[in-house]
Structures are given as C-alpha cells and as structure tokens.
Amino acid sequence: MSTGRRTLTWPLFLSTALPDILAEANVDQARIAAVVRDVEQRATDYAGGGKSERRLLRAPFLDDVASFDPEEAPIGSRADVAVVVRNSELERFHSMGSVGDDEIATITYLAxxxxxxxxxxxxxxxxxxPLHGVFAGVSEFPRACAALTAMALAAEVGGRKAIGRDRNQVPAPLARDPHVDRVSQGEEDTFQLVATVRCGLDPIDSDLERALSRVAGGDADLLFTSSLSRYSRNSVHLAQALEFVLSNGGSVLTSNFLVRPREVFSRRAPLIGSNSAEPLSNLSTDRLSGLHARHVRDLLRQHGMQV
Structure with missing residues (x-):
C-alpha cells in the first residue's frame, strides 16, 4: 500500500493508514474502530458547515499547526486536520501516552x-x-464565534481586525458566571499563564476555571497561553472558555494572536509554531503591530526574558 501524501485517499486513510498506525501503538481493535468512526463523523460534520463556519473552527489551532508538516501545505489545510483528526478521540490515547508524538506527527502528515x-x-x-453535529454547540457562544472569525481573517493579512463594524454588531456579554464567586483570589498580576496537562477533550476543569475566572475578578487583564488548544481541543469547550473571558472584558495572548473583546491582532505571515511545553521559549515581537508587540514585550520582561 502506498501511504504517500499525494496518493493516499481519505477513505484509504480511514480504512488502512490510521488503523495500522494505531495498531502498531498497541491500541486494541475496538478502540481503533471508535477513533476511526469519530474521525469520519467529524469530517462529515465539518464539511457540512459553510466556508465561514469552517474558517472559525480552524482558527484556534493555527498556532499549533504553524510548524507542522507538511510545510508546503497551506496552513489552513493543516488546521483542517487539527479540527477533524488531531482533536478527535485520538487525543485520549495521546494524553494517556499510548500514542506518542511521533505517531501523531505521522497521522496528521498522512491525513x-x-x-x-x-x-x-x-x-x-x-x-x-449553520454548524451541526459535534460542532453545533459552538454557535451558542456568539462572542467567541465573532472573535474566532476575526482571528481567521486577521491571520490572512496580519495586523488588526475589528470584531464587527460597530458596537451593535458585537454580541452582548454573558451574565457573570456563578463559579466566579467561589474562586479564591490569587496574587495580582497583569498576565496569567494558562496551560493544560489533562486530556484536551475533557470539560474545563477547576484549575483552568480558576485561571479563566481571574479576569472576572479583576486580577488579570490578559491571559497568555501558547495556543487556544490549551483551553480545550473540544471546539465547544474552547468556545465556552473564550466566551467567558471576552464577555468579562479579558483578553487572550497566544503565540501569534492577541484576542480582545472588540478586536483581534495577528502576527504577519509566517506564523510561528507554538510550544506548549515551554510557551515563552519562541515568543517574539517579530512581525507584530504596535499594541500586540507591546503586550508581548511586557510579558517577556515580566518573566525576566530578553526582548
């Protein structure tokens, strides 16, 4: 069987390439079948949305795939794979260590x-x-959808993209989250580093909830994470987290983007690949515009790093 990227069809990937790689990683047949079904369903649901809806679904993962192979593939195509394949039930086996980084790289390359x-x-x-199937719940978070759309459009040209043309086009904030009242107040600072070490498909856990809630409590103006995928690889959970932050007036800085309640900034191409293990290691002001660059400089200085 040829598994070259140019000759491998999607049905063949699902029936042969993906199961073979998982079998070599000692994943049992029942679980392999579950992963394949999930990937196939995600592809169908993703393809069923409109162009704009697919664009917003892949926007949160542009940081992740910026350094992924194949380099010659458009970054949007690599992000499609993140949404459909990387963020599938495959993530559970990766988080458990059954499927390693090398296998993930091979799977996403072939896909x-x-x-x-x-x-x-x-x-x-x-x-x-409209989004449907596994992605239907994303539309329940209109502020997040507006921000992700702006994020995708900003990535195409770099620089700033407003969210809506006027105040009335920006979805109204959600009511204050009841969980905020239970959050203990931590050390005050401008930046709060946020990362996850759990399975990326799990619901938002208490530690992440507390970190996100600091913006509502006034303890943080800006959250930093290497990629929005650190909040969740489940598109609905991710949109929920982003909706909460933005509706409480907070902003999120990632490896390439600054997402604010009414505007998004993007690094001009090429984007840099995120590093979830050492999120500040490759952060720089290269190809950033004024406000975006200033926030990155402030973050690096706060953590004693060279600017």
Whole structure:
C-alpha cells in the first residue's frame, strides 16, 4: 500500500493508514474502530458547515499547526486536520501516552493531503451554513464565534481586525458566571499563564476555571497561553472558555494572536509554531503591530526574558 501524501485517499486513510498506525501503538481493535468512526463523523460534520463556519473552527489551532508538516501545505489545510483528526478521540490515547508524538506527527502528515482533497470534493460551498453535529454547540457562544472569525481573517493579512463594524454588531456579554464567586483570589498580576496537562477533550476543569475566572475578578487583564488548544481541543469547550473571558472584558495572548473583546491582532505571515511545553521559549515581537508587540514585550520582561 502506498501511504504517500499525494496518493493516499481519505477513505484509504480511514480504512488502512490510521488503523495500522494505531495498531502498531498497541491500541486494541475496538478502540481503533471508535477513533476511526469519530474521525469520519467529524469530517462529515465539518464539511457540512459553510466556508465561514469552517474558517472559525480552524482558527484556534493555527498556532499549533504553524510548524507542522507538511510545510508546503497551506496552513489552513493543516488546521483542517487539527479540527477533524488531531482533536478527535485520538487525543485520549495521546494524553494517556499510548500514542506518542511521533505517531501523531505521522497521522496528521498522512491525513493532510487526503482530507484536503476530500474536502475540495465534498465540503459545502455556501459562505454561511449553520454548524451541526459535534460542532453545533459552538454557535451558542456568539462572542467567541465573532472573535474566532476575526482571528481567521486577521491571520490572512496580519495586523488588526475589528470584531464587527460597530458596537451593535458585537454580541452582548454573558451574565457573570456563578463559579466566579467561589474562586479564591490569587496574587495580582497583569498576565496569567494558562496551560493544560489533562486530556484536551475533557470539560474545563477547576484549575483552568480558576485561571479563566481571574479576569472576572479583576486580577488579570490578559491571559497568555501558547495556543487556544490549551483551553480545550473540544471546539465547544474552547468556545465556552473564550466566551467567558471576552464577555468579562479579558483578553487572550497566544503565540501569534492577541484576542480582545472588540478586536483581534495577528502576527504577519509566517506564523510561528507554538510550544506548549515551554510557551515563552519562541515568543517574539517579530512581525507584530504596535499594541500586540507591546503586550508581548511586557510579558517577556515580566518573566525576566530578553526582548
């Protein structure tokens, strides 16, 4: 069997390449079948959304895939794979250590060309079509959706992208989250580093909830995380986290983006790959505009790093 990126079709990836790699990692057949079903369903649900909806779904993962192979593939195509394949039930086996980083890299590499070709042939061509299936819940968080759309558009050209043309186009904030009242107040600072070490598909846990809630309590103006995927690889949970932060007036800084309640800033291409293990290690002001660059400089200085 040829598994070259140019010759591997999406059906062949699902029936042969993905199961073979998981079997070599000693994943049992029942669980392999569950992963394949989940990936196949995610592809169908993803393809069923409109162009704009697919764009916002892949936006949170642009930081992750900026350094992924194949380098010659458009970053949007690599982000498609993150949404459909990387963020599937495959994540559970990766978080448990059954499937290592090398296997993940091989799986996402092989999936890129196959999924890209399948989407060209099967994805809905409407500009707007409601999300459904596993992604349907994302639309319950309109502020997050508006921000993610702006994030995707900003990434295409770099610099600033406003969220809506005027105040009325920006979704109203959610009511104050009742969990905030239970959050203990920590040391005050401007930046709060946020990372996750759990399975990326799990609901938001108490530690992350406390970190996110600091913006509502006035203890943090800006949260930093290497990528929004550190909040969750579940698109609905991720949108919920982002909605909470933005609706309470907070902002999120990632490796390439600054997401604020009414505007988003992006690094001009090429984006830099995020590093979840050492999130500050490759952060720089290269190709950033004024406010975005200032926040990055402040964060690096606060942590004693060279600017």
């Amino acid at each position: 890129t060309g196959a999924l890209n070709q399948w989407l060209r042939e099967n994805a809905d061509r409407s500009e707007h079509k």
